[in-house]
Structure formats: C-alpha cells, structure tokens
Amino acid sequence: MSQNVLVVASIQQDRVKRSTFEALARARSVARETDGVIEACVVHPDAASFAPELHRHGASVVHVISSDAVEPHVNAPVVAALERIIAETGPRIVVFPSTEAVKDVLGALAVRTGAAVLPDVSSFGVDGSEVVAERPVMAAKKIADTRTDADLVLVSVRSGSYEAEESPVDGSINEIDFSFDTSSLSQTLRDIVRPAGDTVDLSEARVVVAAGRGVRDEQGKRLVEELAGVFDAGIGASRAVVESGLFPASAQIGQTGKVVSPDLYFAVGISGAIQHVAGMSNSRVIVAINKDGDAPIFDIATYGLVGDLYDILPPLIEGLRNAV
Structure with a gap:
C-alpha cells in the first residue's frame, strides 16, 4: 500500500527551520519503503520563496498558499489553509515538526479533517496498513508504542529525532488558491516581540x-x-x-x-x-x-x-x- 507523505514546513523569522528538513528526511524513507510520494507545503505570505530549499531536501512538489491572512500565531486561517491543502493533495500521512505553533493547530485540524493524531513522537513509520510511532511518556521514562489504521494521520516529530540530509530533486511548485475572511477572527495579532540580544533558538541549536x-x-x-x-x-x-x-x-x-x-x-x-x-x-x-x-x-x-x-x-x- 503506497503511503503519500506531506511535510508541513515550519517557518521562523523568514527561514525554514532545520526540524522541517529532519521531517523530510524521515518522510523520504517512509515514502520509499511504501512506493509513496513525498511532497511539502508552505503556508506563509511569501510561501513560494521557500520552495528551493524544500526541493533540495527531497520534496518533489511544494504546495504553497501565499496569503497575508496566514500570519504566525493566528490559528484559524492557518488551520483552514492546511485543510485546503490536504483536501487537494490527498496524503495518507501529514508530518509536522513538533513546535509550539503546531501544538496549537493539530487538534483543530484533526477535527476538521477527521484525522488521527500522533503528537510529539520520536520516531514514526509504516507497518502494513498502520502508521506506527514511538512517543516518550511519563517524563521520558517510558516509550509509548502507538499505531493507527486511519485513512489520514497527522504526525508531529520532535526536533533532533532524525538527521537532516539533502536529497536534491527537480521539483515543482503548486500554488493553491485560498481566501479567508479575517473579519471573522476573534483574535488579532498586534505585534511579535523578539527576545533582546542575539539569542539562539533552543529547538534549533546543535x-x-x-x-x-x-x-x-x-x-x-x-x-x-x-x-x-x-x-x-x-x-x-x-x-x-x-x-x-x-x-x-x-x-x-x-x-x-x-x-x-x-x-x-x-x-x-x-x-x-x-x-x-x-x-x-x-x-x-x-x-x-x-x-x-x-x-x-x-x-x-x-x-x-x-x-x-x-x-x-x-x-x-x-x-x-x-x-x-
């Protein structure tokens, strides 16, 4: 059974986070083992600009939604955009880097798509018709072996679980139409305050x-x-x-x-x-x-x-x- 895998790129301060490339590396292996296809998507006002990096890490197609409505930290339009991409591309597995922003949207996206969720895992793969994953629990003293045979599975992967390796492909970009009525939002992003000084992102630090x-x-x-x-x-x-x-x-x-x-x-x-x-x-x-x-x-x-x-x-x- 082929397993098409869609990796959702995590963008921070106008760059693709390394954890996205780690997720792509594992997604390549899963797709290869199951004769599936690996693709990526970007939801960002300047989404297409990140496609070359994703092609360099193995994404054959990069689906993009470029809209000013999809601001970071405003969940509703991001969830709606991801729902639109999933509906158009039809993946079996959608892989996210496990970030605070992803934790905010996974539950809502699962409800809207009817997907199963395997959150914050340290590894994942496919066993027959099931998507399987390992997740540290009980303060990392135990490892939970979880699995699901759902038609659509959302997986978020801990940073550092896999090596980020390049695998260049001659990929393409698919621009997806999207609109969102921002007047319906109950929350408004006023400002993003960055930490003072030159700080290194802990989740990305080697x-x-x-x-x-x-x-x-x-x-x-x-x-x-x-x-x-x-x-x-x-x-x-x-x-x-x-x-x-x-x-x-x-x-x-x-x-x-x-x-x-x-x-x-x-x-x-x-x-x-x-x-x-x-x-x-x-x-x-x-x-x-x-x-x-x-x-x-x-x-x-x-x-x-x-x-x-x-x-x-x-x-x-x-x-x-x-x-x-």
Whole structure:
C-alpha cells in the first residue's frame, strides 16, 4: 500500500527551520519503503520563496498558499489553509515538526479533517496498513508504542529525532488558491516581540548549555554564557533557576518547558530530576558538571565532571577556546 507523505514546513523569522528538513528526511524513507510520494507545503505570505530549499531536501512538489491572512500565531486561517491543502493533495500521512505553533493547530485540524493524531513522537513509520510511532511518556521514562489504521494521520516529530540530509530533486511548485475572511477572527495579532540580544533558538541549536540550581548568581550565569559563546550555543535552564530569576522562562527546558535534542548538551549544576530530563534525554552527547557525584544526571551523562562548576568552568572555557 503506497503511503503519500506531506511535510508541513515550519517557518521562523523568514527561514525554514532545520526540524522541517529532519521531517523530510524521515518522510523520504517512509515514502520509499511504501512506493509513496513525498511532497511539502508552505503556508506563509511569501510561501513560494521557500520552495528551493524544500526541493533540495527531497520534496518533489511544494504546495504553497501565499496569503497575508496566514500570519504566525493566528490559528484559524492557518488551520483552514492546511485543510485546503490536504483536501487537494490527498496524503495518507501529514508530518509536522513538533513546535509550539503546531501544538496549537493539530487538534483543530484533526477535527476538521477527521484525522488521527500522533503528537510529539520520536520516531514514526509504516507497518502494513498502520502508521506506527514511538512517543516518550511519563517524563521520558517510558516509550509509548502507538499505531493507527486511519485513512489520514497527522504526525508531529520532535526536533533532533532524525538527521537532516539533502536529497536534491527537480521539483515543482503548486500554488493553491485560498481566501479567508479575517473579519471573522476573534483574535488579532498586534505585534511579535523578539527576545533582546542575539539569542539562539533552543529547538534549533546543535549545542545547548543548560544551567541548574548550582548556578546561584550572576557570576555563574556569566560562566554559562561564556561557555555557550564558545560554541554559539543555545542557553537553557532548569525550572528552579528560571524561578530564581537568573534566566528567562523562554530558556526553561523540561517537562513544563522546551524539549531539545542537540548534538551536545552541557548540564551545568543540574541534578537530573526527571522533570528536567524529560526535556533533554534525546541529546546525543551529554556532559554533566555537578559537585554531587551521586546526582542522577550522571546516570544519563556521556561524560561527567564532578566538582564545583565555579572551579571547573573557567579552565574548561579557556581550553575549549584554544581548541575550537
């Protein structure tokens, strides 16, 4: 049974997020295994401009809806546009990068299309007539094996679950007509406020430096920022240190924060509570720095440094600067 796969591109600050290319890489494998077709779609005021990148990552056709009505963070027109694309293209599987924006639209889109939803999965594929997926649950201590034989399945995939690999094709663009009465909206986007300074998107960062309760003051914060600067890394934090006021809520990683899957994760002064581990356990290499050698973080760490972070970080930063 062929499985046509449609990947919905995630656009942030006028660029395609890497997680879209990761989703395309997996979609290519699924389509190849089932003699299906892989396509992509973009819902954005300047949608067609992103097609070349999607062709470069294997999308044979890029369906675009270019409308000023489909602004980020205003869900109703985005849901309506995606419903229109799905109706025209008829995929079996629709794949989304798992982002906050996607979480907002998945439920409404499922209701309007009658689709089954497999959200926030770490892997997915096809087994006979069923779409199957694995999803971390219970603070990532267990993996749920979920499956459905629905005619239409919406899947959102965690960032970092697959490698983003190019597979260029000579693709085409299909422009789809779309209109939406914005006067019917109950919400209006007034402004998008960006974080101050040069910040790295945690969900896209290949290296993340995360601070825990052991980072107790501005000196510790500066050390974390210096370490992050060596790698142009994203800066994260545990809930405890966010609540202390040292780091903003946007930096929080964990069960009640963001989920990250970088190639390299520095856990600085983080004990390893399951609530935090739920947000970073899929990191490829974990370096833990903690003065408590029995801290749970060392159970999942690739490398561990036992000692006071205020003593360890200065020479570590200097050595890395000389090596990088």
